[in-house]
Amino acid sequence: MRALCWHGKGDVRVDTVPDPRIEHPRDAVIKITCCAICGSDLHLLDGYQPTMESGDILGHENMGEVIELGSEVTNLKIGDRVVVPFTISCGDCWFCRQGMFSACDRTNPNAKMAAEAMGQSPAGLFGFSHMMGGYSGGQAEYLRVPMADIGPIKVPDNVSDEQALFLSDIFPTGYMAAENAQIQNGDTVAIWGCGPVGQFAIRSAFMLGAGRVIAIDEVPERLAMAEAGGAETINFSKLDVYDELMVWTKGRGPDSCIDAVGCEASGHGAADAILDKVKAATFLATDRVHVLREAIMCCRKGGTISIPGVYVGMGDKIPIGAAMNKGLTFKMGQTHVQAYTKPLLAKIEAGEIDPSFVITHPASLEDAPEMYKKFRDKEDGVIKVILRP
Known part of the structure; x- marks a missing residue:
């Protein structure tokens, strides 16, 4: 598949990389239909976030169509259109039970690394360094979604991709x-x-x-x-x-x-x-x-x-x-996204807000390196970039 990869400070490229696959019974794989560049991604581009490695796939604002499911994911079905929170949360640890999903105790495989820097480890995050779990992001054609029975929510037919996408991060944030x-x-x-x-x-x-x-x-x-x-x-x-x-x-x-x-x-x-x-x-x-x-x-x-x-x-x-x-x-704190997706989706459906107002630059995945730089340098009136693989 094609994916936007980090190769060092100021250097992001669209590469051909292996397709993701199911690795755990609670996984899903989605075909990305829409994703976005976040201001937090610019901290990666500028080299501020430690523990990035060359070839890491970026992107934590993601949605798409479910194409594969692990055996323990029973709340989704193949073909569902879903938006994916940027926080990866188990749903069952003490913090998740309190609704503090971004503090999940179980989803960062590199928890020791994070604890050395912060005292304790927060949840794993998509596309946001190895300290935060080393998970591949979704600025790509496909994305593996761990804990898919907890994070993704189905998007109703009357809500467009452009309206739903920002439930992944910036609207709840x-x-x-x-x-x-x-x-x-x-x-x-x-x-x-x-x-x-x-x-x-x-x-x-x-x-x-x-x-x-x-x-x-x-x-x-x-x-x-x-x-x-x-x-x-x-x-x-x-x-x-x-x-x-x-x-x-x-x-x-x-x-x-x-x-x-x-x-x-x-x-x-x-x-x-x-x-x-x-x-x-x-x-x-x-x-x-x-x-x-x-x-x-x-x-x-x-x-x-x-x-x-x-x-x-x-x-x-x-x-x-x-x-x-x-x-x-x-x-x-990082956003407890799973606590907000359903109530904020209800606000979108009720017409209280149309989140697509923030979009200024729709683009293709292949345009991503250029759009990262435009966003960073505040050129061409960029406020929000969405990408379609």
Whole structure:
């Protein structure tokens, strides 16, 4: 089959690789009908995520048609159209029983490697390094889906691929980010990053009762899409974010702040952001945490900071003293996707949201290397790329 493979920092290629096969009775194999490039994939392209190996197949936003099933998968049948959560979860460990699917204890075969870096291992993830299990991703013609009796959900005929695909990651991620922000009716929510996750966080914040959402980015088309979703916007390359938020909230600060940027934050001239880039380039730090610092300083006293943006290692000079003295609450983590797919699918079917709004660039799998670079470099108005093998 053809698949998009990582071959080193800045080097992804479409290669011919062996087809996947059933390896366990709880496996399924699907023929990919639609997949997408995620902002988290850019951390792999840029070399920030450790334990990648040349030839690894990328992609964790996947859906397709079931073509093979293991003997223990009884909830699916051949021909079913399914969307696949990016978290691989057993459904039966203590964490899965609590609904914390991204913390599954049983699906990372390289748990020891992850525990050495993090203390304990999270769940295995599709296409996201050997520390996270070494599972092949779905930017390919076919995908092996472990724990297929727990993860994939059937997509009804009245929901298109473009509407369903983002149940695999960015819609649940944006929604969980808004839930983690502990929004009360009428709250003001500030969201850093108007990429795909930020766009879903904006719309989810309003679903959960926010009275006002202020979105922060510098890319015109992203800011325009945020405004189309009801947000007010701040262009951080033209305005000081802290000063603007204080004016807009009469000096109190936003009730909740969502960091939808993560480890590759930009700060355009801010001293801390420049220092972050130098430290990352010289391996003195891994993560550029300008947005997290800014959110801590901006959030109102007693407020909440939600972090869906991916961080991969060590950040420097995080103002923990400000966070403690202001009494901030932090909630973060990889998304418990399986807890959200069915209720969010119901919202799509009810017409409350059409997730396809975020798509700007449909492309073929063979276009993937070019589209990765366009997405990374914010060229040609790219906000979200979907791929069809």
